[in-house]
Amino acid sequence: MSTSTLHLYLxxxxxxxxxxxxxxxxxxxYPLTRRASIKDIxxxxxxxxxxxxxxxxxDSEISxxxxxxxxxxxxxxxxxxxxxxxxxxxxxxxPLQQAVFMVDINAGKLARLLRMAGIDTWYIRGLTDTxxxxxxVINNRVLLSRNRDLLQRKIITWGHxxxxxxxxxxxxxxxTLYNLTKAIKAFSRCLECNTLLDPVEKSTxxxxxxxxxIKYYKRFHICPDCERIYWRGSHHGRMERLINTILALRxxxxxxxx
Numbered sequence: 432m433s434t435s436t437l438h439l440y441l442x443x444x445x446x447x448x449x450x451x452x453x454x455x456x457x458x459x460x461y462p463l464t465r466r467a468s469i470k471d472i473x474x475x476x477x478x479x480x481x482x483x484x485x486x487x488x489x490d491s492e493i494s495x496x497x498x499x500x501x502x503x504x505x506x507x508x509x510x511x512x513x514x515x516x517x518x519x520x521x522x523x524x525x526p527l528q529q530a531v532f533m534v535d536i537n538a539g540k541l542a543r544l545l546r547m548a549g550i551d552t553w554y555i556r557g558l559t560d561t562x563x564x565x566x567x568v569i570n571n572r573v574l575l576s577r578n579r580d581l582l583q584r585k586i587i588t589w590g591h592x593x594x595x596x597x598x599x600x601x602x603x604x605x606x607t608l609y610n611l612t613k614a615i616k617a618f619s620r621c622l623e624c625n626t627l628l629d630p631v632e633k634s635t636x637x638x639x640x641x642x643x644x645i646k647y648y649k650r651f652h653i654c655p656d657c658e659r660i661y662w663r664g665s666h667h668g669r670m671e672r673l674i675n676t677i678l679a680l681r682x683x684x685x686x687x688x689x
Contacts, residue, residue, distance in 0.1 A: 444509030470495035481590035549616030
């Protein structure tokens with residue numbers, strides 16, 4: 432074994448994140464040309480530290496701060512499905528109280544779908560990457576993004592690199608990864624601002640409704656923050672079918688939507 436290299440063994444989820452140069456390689460021989468933490472070495476391979484669940488050197492689990500020595504071997508495991516952010520792990524000893532999210536502009540449509548499912552999700556337009564990372568950390572939220580550089584920021588502990596490209600498949604990905612099926616409370620949040628909706632008497636909002644809406648619908652909810660009004664219109668039926676499809680996919684163990 433060379434004294435100027437170290438060896439990294441990656442499981443399948445992490446192999447999928449490797450750049451083209453390393454694609455398909457389960458074992459990587461890494462040249463040790465500088466003093467760097469294992470976190471820095473992993474991220475030099477374009478794998479955000481948020482995607483790593485555990486790192487082992489032999490039988491011992493090590494932290495991101497470990498400084499590798501020449502000849503050492505490491506086994507890296509990617510974050511698995513059914514991740515429980517409320518439980519401490521060696522790499523993340525300070526868990527979150529619940530799985531709540533912050534989504535950046537690269538996955539902005541995902542935020543609306545998560546809210547549709549009743550999952551607490553922030554999406555604030557106009558923030559810089561620095562501000563976005565800070566807000567996610569300060570407010571104890573899992574940062575969801577397709578931006579690897581954003582997720583490699585040192586201050587971020589809880590985050591996920593969204594793999595799917597289509598919003599509906601992204602929703603399935605997140606619900607699966609964080610085991611949120613039981614947390615779904617469809618149509619309980621405002622799709623625009625994330626606030627929990629309140630029921631509202633039809634008589635108090637008649638002046639805001641179109642004649643056909645007044646004629647055909649009886650039950651309404653209102654956002655106490657932005658005052659948007661919701662009812663079980665055609666949009667509700669489409670969203671309900673999407674939620675039911677997702678639940679059926681999860682029950683069948685399938686993670687892909689046609």
